[in-house]
Amino acid sequence: MASAPPAYKPRPLKNLFTANGCWADLLEAGGLRQIEVESISKMLACGTSILGVKHYTCGNEHCPHVKYLCNTCHCRACPSCGKKATDQWIAVQNNRLPDCPWQHLVFTLPDTLWPLFFYNRWLLDALFRLAADNLIYTAKRRGLRVGIFGALHTYGRRLNWHPHVHLSVTAGGLDEQGVWKNLSFHKEALRRRWMWLVRDYLLGQPLSQLTMPPQLAHIHCESDWRRLILTAGGQHWHIHLSKKTENGRKTVNYLGRYLKKPPISGSRLAHYTSGATLSFTYLDHRTQTYQQETLSQADMLRRVVQHIPEKHFRMIRYFGFLANRVCGQYLPKVYEALKMATPGPVPKLYFAQMAKAFLNVDPFRCVLCGARMVYTAAISGLTVQGLVLNAQAIAQMRYVKP
Template sequence: MNDLQKVFQQACAKGFNEYSKAVFDQLSRCHTAKMGYHRLKCDDATCRNEQFQYHSCGNRHCPNCGGLKREQWIENRMSELLPTPYYHLVFTLPHEFNPLIMRNRKALFKLLFDAASQTILNHGRMKNYLGADCGITMVLHTWGQKLDFHPHVHCIVTGGGFDGHKWVEAKGTKDNFLFPESSLGKMYKAIFLKRIQKMDLQTQGLDLGKIVNQVDKKRWNVYAKAPFGGPNQVVEYLGRYSHKIAITKHRIVSVTDTHVNFRYKDYADGDTIKVIPLLRGEFLQRFEMHILPKRFTKIRHYGFMQNHGKRTRLQQIRHCLKLTPVTEIVQVPVAIRMLEKYGKDIFKCPCCTHGRLRIINTVRYFKSKSQEIKEIEKIINAKNKASPFG
C-alpha cells in the first residue's frame, strides 16, 4: 500500500456518505492483498517459481487504474473518426451555482450536458452554419488544478454534419471557429436558466431565485479553440481527457503524516508549475467533491454520434464520403495490450525467463476478517520463496 492509499484509508472513519466511503475503501485496497490476487506458478518443471498478482480495484476514480481501459476506448473512437476538421469547445458554469450543484450533482451535471449539447446542435442545424446534425463527444470534468470544484464539459465537435441523407461540410467558418462564441454563450445561458427554474432541486439554505438573478446578469463564456490539426491530435486529446481523474499519482510530490503535497499549474502566473500543501483531511474533502454520482455517465455522445443507431449512421456517412465501412470493434486482451504498449509479457516467468506462469489459485475478495488474516499469512509465508508480481 502506498502513502496516498493510506490517506484514502482514513476517509472510511470520516463523515462522508456511504457511497463515497465505499469508493475510498476500494482505492485504499487497490493492488494489495486485500483486493484479492492470482497465485501463479511457472510451468517449467525445473523452476516452479510462484508469484502473486494483486488485483486492481478498477474504480474510475482510482489514481492507479484505468490506463488499459482508456487505451481500448481510444481505439474504439479512432475507428469512428471522419476526414473532417474537429473543434474543441468548453462549457463552464458560473461559480455561484457551486453550492447548488453540490446538493444536486446528478441532476445538474445532466443539465450541463443537455444545455451544452442542445446549444451546439441548435447552431449546427442553422442553415448558415451546417443545416445538419454534427457529431459531438462530451466529457465531464469537475475539478480545477487545485482540486477545487469547477464543473465543465469538454466537447469535440465535427466540422461537418449529417442531415439524414448526405454529408454537409461546415460553411463560412470564421477565424477557424465553427460557431461564434458570443452566440453559443447566450443560447447556452438561456437554455440552462430556463430549465433549472423548472426543476425540483434540493435548496436547503439557498435562494435559487437569488442565484439565478446573479448569474443572469453575467456573461456566460464558452471557450472555443481552433480546430485540431488532424485525427492524431484528436486521439491525443481523447487520451488526455476521456478518462482523466481529479488527480493522478504523477502529480503527488509527497505525503507526510499531516499533509498531501501535489503539483498544480497556476494559469494566473504564466502556467507556472507550483506545489500546494493540503492537510490530509482537506485533501480528502476536495477529492470527495469529484466522486461522481453512482453509475453516472461522464462521457456522452450527441448528434449523429449518439449511441442509438450510431453504427448505421456512421455507415451511411462513410458511404456518402466514399470511405471503407466501419470496422468491427475488437476487444484486446490485457496480456496482449501490456505486450504492445509496454513490451511486457505478464505471463513469462521472470525467474527462468522461458517458462510460462499459470494461474493455480484465485482469491477475489475476503468475506471476513479472519479469512483476510489467514490469506495474508499465506502470502507472507509464500513471499519467503517468491517476490510479489504486478
C-alpha cells in the same frame, strides 16, 4: 554479501490516503458519500490479496514455478486501473471517429452556481444535454446532423469544485441527401443560448426538491430563487471555442488523460513524503503563470474524493450521429460521404500487452524455464461491502493499545 532489497514504496495516491492515518480519520469523522467510501476502499485494496488472487503454474510439468497475481479494483478512483481504461478508450475513439475537422468547446457556469451543483449532483446530468442541444440546434438550422462527444469535468486546476462540460463537435455534418457539408459556430450565439438553456432548466426545478448550500441559505422562496438564477453571472457566462483541428485525435488524447483516472496524477504526488501538508503547482489560467498552493493532508483528500462521480453516472456521452442508438445507422453514411474506409474493430487491451510494452517483460513467461504460465485456480476476495467494513475496522484499530 547481497544488498538488502529496497524498502516498499506505496503508490503515490495510496500513500497520500494512508500516511498518518488520515483516511481513517476522515472515515471516522463521517460526512462522506457512500460512493466515496467504496471507491477509496477499492483503490487502497487494488493489487493486494484482499481483492482476490489468480494462481498460475508453469506449463512445463517438470518445472515447480508458481505465480500469484492479485486482482485489481477497476475503479475510476484508481490511477493504475485508469491507465488501462484510458488507453482502451483512446484507441476505440481514434479508430471510429470520422477523419474530418473538429472543434473543441468548453461550457462553464458562474461560480455562484457551483455550490448548487455540488449539493444537488443530480443536476449535473442535464448539463450534457443542454450543451449538446446548443450545437445540435445550430446544425439543424443548416439541415445537418453533426457528431458530438463530450465529458463532464467537476474540477479546476486547483482541484476545487468547478463543474464544466467539454464537447468536441465535427466542423461539418451530413445533410438529408448524405452529402457532407462544412459548418461553423458563432461563439456569442452559443454563449447566449447556453445561458438561456441553463437558466430555464434551473427555473423549472421545484425549490422543494433542492438542497440549498450554505452559501445560498438566504434563498427561501420562489422569488428569491428566480432572482438568483436570472442574475447569476450577469451577462458574463463564458464558453471557450478553440480553433478547428484536422481531426479529433488531439481532443481524444486530452480528455482521455482525465476521464478514467482521479483528478491528480501520481507524478504530481511523487514528491509527497507522508507529511502533514502537501504543496502542488497549477497553472492559473487568468494570469497564465504557475502558482503553488499548500494544503493540509486532510483538505487534499477531501478535494480529491469530492470529484468521484455518483454510481452509474456516465462521465462520457455521445450525441448526434455518434449517439449509441443511431451510430450504427449513420456512421457508415458518414464514412462514405468522407470517402473513408470503414474501420474494423479495435482489439481489446490486456494486462500482458501493457506489461510487455511498458516493462519489456512477458508476465506469463516462466522465469525459470521460459515456458508459458497456465491459469489453474482463483482465490476470491472481499466484496465491496466487505472492503468498507475492513477499512472501518482498520480505522478503529488505532485505539487498540499494543
